Amino acid sequence: MSQVEPHIARREPARVMTLRRLGSFHQCRLSFMRVLTRRMANEAWSFSRPEFEFDENGVGRAVYTATGPLRSYSLVAFAHDLPDELRSDRVIAEAWDATFALFDGVPKQDDIDRLSRNVPFQEAGRVTEAELSLSRANRSVRLWSHVVDSLAEGRQPDQEMIDDVGYLMRTTAVYGSGKFGAADREVIADRPEMHPPFQAEMLSVYLTRAFVRDLVQHMARAKGGARSVVLDRDIARRLGIGNSTGLGMAPYIVNHPVLFNNWIMAREEAISRIRSLASATSQEVSIFLDLLARSEASVARWTTEHPIQIAKLSDLRRDLKGLRGFISGGGLDGPNPWDRLFVWSEKALSEEGQELVASLIMEPYGEMVDGLADCMADSYSAAFRIDGSMPVEEVRQLIETSFGWALNMKWDDPQNCARAWYVSEEKLEPRLGERFEEPIADYEQPLAPARDAAAAFEALKTWIDDSPIAEFLLKHPEHRHTVRRAQISRNAPYGEIRDNTIGAGVMPIDMLRAKLSFFGATHFDPRSDRWVRICMYGGAPYPDELTPENADFWIYPEPAE
Amino acid sequence: MTLSLNEIESTAKKAARGGGYPWGLAEEAASATRWLHSNDLDGCAALASLLDRVDGQEIASWSPNPCNNVWSVEGMLCPIAAGAAISDRAQEIAESEIWLGPIAQPILLAPFAAHVAQTLKKTITVRYDDTEASTDGEKIRLSGVCPKASSWAWIGINGSVDQPNRKRHRARPDAAAWNALVTYAHRTYAPATEESRLRGAGAGLSDND
Numbered sequence: 001m002s003q004v005e006p007h008i009a010r011r012e013p014a015r016v017m018t019l020r021r022l023g024s025f026h027q028c029r030l031s032f033m034r035v036l037t038r039r040m041a042n043e044a045w046s047f048s049r050p051e052f053e054f055d056e057n058g059v060g061r062a063v064y065t066a067t068g069p070l071r072s073y074s075l076v077a078f079a080h081d082l083p084d085e086l087r088s089d090r091v092i093a094e095a096w097d098a099t100f101a102l103f104d105g106v107p108k109q110d111d112i113d114r115l116s117r118n119v120p121f122q123e124a125g126r127v128t129e130a131e132l133s134l135s136r137a138n139r140s141v142r143l144w145s146h147v148v149d150s151l152a153e154g155r156q157p158d159q160e161m162i163d164d165v166g167y168l169m170r171t172t173a174v175y176g177s178g179k180f181g182a183a184d185r186e187v188i189a190d191r192p193e194m195h196p197p198f199q200a201e202m203l204s205v206y207l208t209r210a211f212v213r214d215l216v217q218h219m220a221r222a223k224g225g226a227r228s229v230v231l232d233r234d235i236a237r238r239l240g241i242g243n244s245t246g247l248g249m250a251p252y253i254v255n256h257p258v259l260f261n262n263w264i265m266a267r268e269e270a271i272s273r274i275r276s277l278a279s280a281t282s283q284e285v286s287i288f289l290d291l292l293a294r295s296e297a298s299v300a301r302w303t304t305e306h307p308i309q310i311a312k313l314s315d316l317r318r319d320l321k322g323l324r325g326f327i328s329g330g331g332l333d334g335p336n337p338w339d340r341l342f343v344w345s346e347k348a349l350s351e352e353g354q355e356l357v358a359s360l361i362m363e364p365y366g367e368m369v370d371g372l373a374d375c376m377a378d379s380y381s382a383a384f385r386i387d388g389s390m391p392v393e394e395v396r397q398l399i400e401t402s403f404g405w406a407l408n409m410k411w412d413d414p415q416n417c418a419r420a421w422y423v424s425e426e427k428l429e430p431r432l433g434e435r436f437e438e439p440i441a442d443y444e445q446p447l448a449p450a451r452d453a454a455a456a457f458e459a460l461k462t463w464i465d466d467s468p469i470a471e472f473l474l475k476h477p478e479h480r481h482t483v484r485r486a487q488i489s490r491n492a493p494y495g496e497i498r499d500n501t502i503g504a505g506v507m508p509i510d511m512l513r514a515k516l517s518f519f520g521a522t523h524f525d526p527r528s529d530r531w532v533r534i535c536m537y538g539g540a541p542y543p544d545e546l547t548p549e550n551a552d553f554w555i556y557p558e559p560a561e
Numbered sequence: 562m563t564l565s566l567n568e569i570e571s572t573a574k575k576a577a578r579g580g581g582y583p584w585g586l587a588e589e590a591a592s593a594t595r596w597l598h599s600n601d602l603d604g605c606a607a608l609a610s611l612l613d614r615v616d617g618q619e620i621a622s623w624s625p626n627p628c629n630n631v632w633s634v635e636g637m638l639c640p641i642a643a644g645a646a647i648s649d650r651a652q653e654i655a656e657s658e659i660w661l662g663p664i665a666q667p668i669l670l671a672p673f674a675a676h677v678a679q680t681l682k683k684t685i686t687v688r689y690d691d692t693e694a695s696t697d698g699e700k701i702r703l704s705g706v707c708p709k710a711s712s713w714a715w716i717g718i719n720g721s722v723d724q725p726n727r728k729r730h731r732a733r734p735d736a737a738a739w740n741a742l743v744t745y746a747h748r749t750y751a752p753a754t755e756e757s758r759l760r761g762a763g764a765g766l767s768d769n770d
Contacts, residue, residue, distance in 0.1 A: 092758070126562060129731055178567025185567070187730055384592060385676050388649025424757055425750035431761025433751075438760075443751040446584040470649035473585075474627070477620060477642065480585020 006276040008339055010268040013402075017264070019499040023510025024312070024351035027555060028359035029366060030266055031520030034552060035373045036202045037540060039193060041551030043069050047543035049214070050074075051112070056222040057081045058215060061116060064207040065106055066543070068193050073132070073200070074103040075207035076115050079215055087138050089172040089244035089531075091429040096122070096136035098169060098215075102204040104130050104183060122173075123427060126181045132200040134182060135174040137208060140165050140242065147216050147231070152224030156232050162239065163301055166523060166535045169212045170242025174201045189377065196373045197259065198519060209241045209537050237545075238557070240538030243521065246531040247430040250501075250511035251421065254447050257488050257495030259378035263518050264494035266372040267358075273368050274361045275339040284364035285332055291363050292327075294556030295356065296320050298522060301557065306526040308507070312352050319353025366552070383488050386480070388470030390487065392463045395472075398486040399453050399460075402496040406450035407457050409500070418504035421447040432508060432530060446481055448502040456482040520555065563731035564739075570595040572739075572746050573608055579748030580612035582620060582641065589648075590641045593672035598732035600701045600725070602668065605734035609741040610709055611666045615639055616745075625661060632661035637710065640666050644673030647716060651680035658717030664689070667714045668707040671696060674716055686720035689713065695720030700728065 015021070027034070039045075045068045054060030059081050065074040079098045086095045099119045103111060111130065118125030119134065127134050143157075143165040150157040176198070178184040188194040213236050220228045253260045280288075299316055326344055334340070338361045345357040362369045400407065409416055420435040422443040433440040446452065456479040463472055473480055489495055500506060509526045516524065521534035540554045541547070574591035582590060590608060597604030614637070615623055623639035625632040625646050632643065643661055647654070647670070654677050664670070667689040674685040679698035686695040692705025702722045734742075751757065 129563070129565070178565030181563070181565060181568070184565045184730060382679065384588075385680065386645075386649055388646075389652050422751045422761075423749065424753055424761060425747065426753040426758060428750065429761070431751075431757060433757060433761050438754075438756065440751050440757070443749060468649075470646065473649060474624065474646055477586050477624070477645075478583040480583065480645070481588060482585070484585060484588070 006269075006272045008272050008275040010265070010272045013493045013496075014405075014498055016268060017494060017496060017498040019497060019501075019507065019510040021351050021355065022497065022514035023507065024355045025514050025517035026356050026359045027517055027520045027522060028267060028270070029362045029369045029552075030263075030270065030373050030376065031518055031555075032196060032198045032202050033206070033520030033537060033540075034555065035196050035370075036199055036206065037546065037551045037554070038370065038548075040066070040068070041546050041548045043193075045546075047210075050106070052214065052218075054079060054215065054218050058219050058222075061112065062211055062214070063107060063112065064211060064543075066203060066207060070193070071104075071191070072106050073203055074106055075204055075211065076101050076103050076107055076112055076119065077208070077211045078116060078120050080120060082138075084141065087141070089138060089170070089246075091173065091246065091248070092427045093172065094124075096120075096172065097139045098208075098211075099136045100134070100204060100208060100211075101127055101131045101182075102133040102135075102200055102207075104132050104188075123180060128181055129183045129187065131182045132188060133174055133176040133204045134180055135171050135201075135204055135208070137169040137171045137212070137241070139169050140167060144168055144216065148219045148223060151217065151220030151231055152228050154224065154227045154229050156229070156235060159235065162235055164303070165242075166238075166301075166538055167240050167242035168216055169208070170244055170533065171205060171208065171536075172244050173248075174204060176201045189379065195377055197263070197376050197378075202519065205241050205243075205536055206540070207543070209239075209540070210543050212241065213239070213542065236542070237539060240535040240540070243516075243534050243536055244527075244531060245512050245516060245534065247421075247432055247508055247512075249515045250508045251430055251445060251447055253511055253515050254449065254497065254501065256378065257485060258380050258383050258492050261492030261495035262376050262378060265492075266376045268494065270362050270369040270372055271342070271358050274365055275336075275342050277338055277365075278335055280332070280337045280364070285337070287364040288332075288360060289327070291360060291553065291556050292320075292323070293559050294553075295360065297557045297559040298555075302523045302525075304525040306528075309524065309526050312350070315350035316352040316356065319349040319356070322348055323353065323357065363553075380491070383491065384484070386469070386473070386484055386487060388468055388473065390469045391466045392460055392469055392472060393465035395469050395483055395486050396457065396460055398489055399457050399482070401493075402486070402489050402498070403450050403453040403457070405498060406454050406500070409450075409454065411451050411454055415504045416500060417448075417451060417502050419502045419506060420444040421502070432506075435502075448500075449482070449485055449496055450498075450500055451502060452479075452482045453486070455479070456486075522555065563733055566595050566599055566730065566732060569598050569605065569732045569734070572742050573605065575746035575749045576608065576612060576742040577641070577745075579745035580616050581618070586620070586641055586645060589645045589673075590669075593641065593644065593669055596672035596675060597668065598734070599729055601727045601729050602671075602701070602703070602707070603734055603738065604669075604672075605732070605742055606738040607666045607669050607707065609738035609745075611640065611669065612745055613741070614665050623665075627659075630657045630659050632659060634663070636663075638662065638664040640664055640669035640673075644670050648673045648676035651677040654685070654717065655681050655683075658715060660713060660715055662689075662713035663710060664714050665710045666707075667692075667711045668694065670694075670714060670716065671701055671703075675699070675701070677716075681718070683718045684720050684722060685716065685718060688715040693720065695722055697722045700725035702726070
């Protein structure tokens with residue numbers, strides 16, 4: 001493999017940062033789940049289950065400990081007997097089938113007792129600096145009963161049903177970074193194993209999956225006794241952890257422009273490095289072709305009832321056929337194979353297909369790509385400070401660079417500002433409402449950077465080019481957040497979404513998908529325009545199976561025989 | 562019970578917004594409150610007291626009008642608006658100290674002095690009454706008290722951060738002040754309605770299978 005200085009530039013932010021494209025992103029080598037499983041395997045982490053106490057109704061608690069070279073982390077799990085009518089994935093739910101905390105270290109009995117008085121209540125309880133995350137999960141009722149009943153009766157569950165649902169439990173929130181009393185991100189950010197984003201949360205979900213397998217087995221044994229059988233390893237492998245994600249993630253990517261930029265920039269840098277390769281070895285091509293076949297298998301299993309995703313999936317399936325045709329026609333032969341494929345995909349494929357190609361071409365090149373995971377955290381706290389000496393003209397130019405497309409829009413046209421993001425007093429659930437139909441405008445969150453940029457740009461028009469922006473800010477404190485973002489964009493060119501986030505046609509699920517793709521989620525299944533179900537860790541080796549050989553490509557299923 | 566600094570910052574931001582500040586200044590208030598707690602000072606108490614004072618008034622009447630190095634107003638300066646203006650003018654402080662007043666909750670100027678210290682890579686001191694607060698941007702050395710208001714404050718390059726306050730990862734704000742901030746923050750939440758519950762989060766297909 002030749003290490004070259006990339007001569008093909010990263011894609012322009014204006015091309016990448018549209019909601020359509022962000023809403024077509026796929027997982028890649030830099031996805032946070034894969035970063036975690038690679039590290040745990042390469043560092044030979046060990047796993048144990050020091051506690052597992054459940055009654056025949058599945059009520060009880062368990063502890064799962066993961067130990068790396070420097071530290072241990074433990075998932076403390078509580079399972080409950082939840083009446084069906086209380087089961088809801090919404091933030092406004094108040095009870096769950098299972099609740100969890102990720103403990104920093106190995107908990108003592110006192111810690112577990114303390115957590116047992118708090119974790120089951122989630123937002124209504126408190127955790128401490130000793131905890132890194134707080135989360136909960138609900139069962140897939142139909143698959144859970146099917147698997148318990150089948151195993152109890154001495155047979156394996158139906159493979160088709162397993163594939164249809166994909167998980168036994170789905171998490172409905174995983175809170176980290178200081179929420180509800182947990183340790184702040186800063187407490188763990190300097191640890192190598194926690195430096196890439198969301199590693200604590202991803203570890204929590206990884207251990208949750210092991211817990212769920214053990215619990216379903218326990219229930220089957222409790223029900224079937226000696227007749228019961230052990231869940232087949234291959235079937236268990238295919239099961240992931242589901243996740244229901246609502247509107248909370250959309251504000252997150254708008255409110256963390258540096259962090260979001262770092263994710264996108266790392267991926268774009270990886271793409272440009274691979275596109276710049278003059279040639280590919282036959283081994284590299286063969287890894288690509290193998291994973292392309294496995295992507296086809298993954299897409300074949302991807303189901304959804306949402307009309308927009310149905311159409312996008314149909315495009316993607318057509319794209320995959322086109323891609324096959326391009327390759328069998330010799331598309332990868334000759335010089336600059338990845339760039340030629342990439343350029344072809346931009347003309348021939350939908351955005352779903354283009355982004356799948358972008359993710360796939362990185363796969364043979366771990367050495368060139370994986371180190372970028374360490375650039376994906378936000379450790380640039382100085383970005384918050386406004387440089388008041390910057391001339392007005394420079395701020396105008398920065399605004400134009402990110403939001404030139406938005407400056408001539410009629411922002412008072414109801415179509416362009418039909419929606420408003422707000423937080424409900426009901427358990428502080430983030431929501432999106434109709435500005436002209438509901439009394440919510442007074443509660444609007446600052447999640448329309450494009451509209452706000454246009455307003456600031458208008459106010460700046462009458463100011464002298466070389467006057468310092470500090471003077472403007474003193475007269476116009478209402479534009480301070482926009483000026484801050486404009487200055488941040490100097491170093492974070494991918495920090496701003498280049499689309500209207502409050503228009504009548506905005507699809508919040510595009511924002512959710514962008515974030516979830518970086519987690520490593522697959523099988524996006526929008527359940528409305530505002531929330532989406534996904535699968536995490538489907539196909540991943542369980543803790544007792546994890547090796548450097550299977551730690552990376554598990555996300556691609558083996559094609560059906 | 563201790564709070565995470567993230568909890569302090571997010572509640573302070575919503576509280577400042579609820580207390581009438583535009584978002585950009587609410588962000589400054591939140592960052593300042595967090596910074597004080599990270600230096601073992603009760604930023605929540607300072608912010609809650611400030612919000613009680615400015616609540617319902619135009620921020621503009623509390624803002625400085627800097628034309629030279631003396632920023633005075635008829636009424637009272639807001640330390641968030643004044644602090645942000647000081648932070649924005651960090652380079653000017655390299656050349657000249659600033660006098661300002663009267664000012665509410667002058668301890669809230671310290672986090673903005675920290676911005677200046679980071680920009681200039683110098684130790685910056687804020688003086689008011691018998692109090693002196695020096696910061697290198699990260700740490701603070703404080704001698705004296707935190708009055709509710711002061712007739713004048715001085716800020717300039719000066720001082721040292723020997724024997725600074727302890728750095729903290731957790732916060733223990735005064736309970737009444739914290740509750741006051743939570744109450745201000747609540748003003749940013751839309752009232753629960755049945756329509757909002759059904760539509761706002763996109764009920765769509767069943768979330769239960």
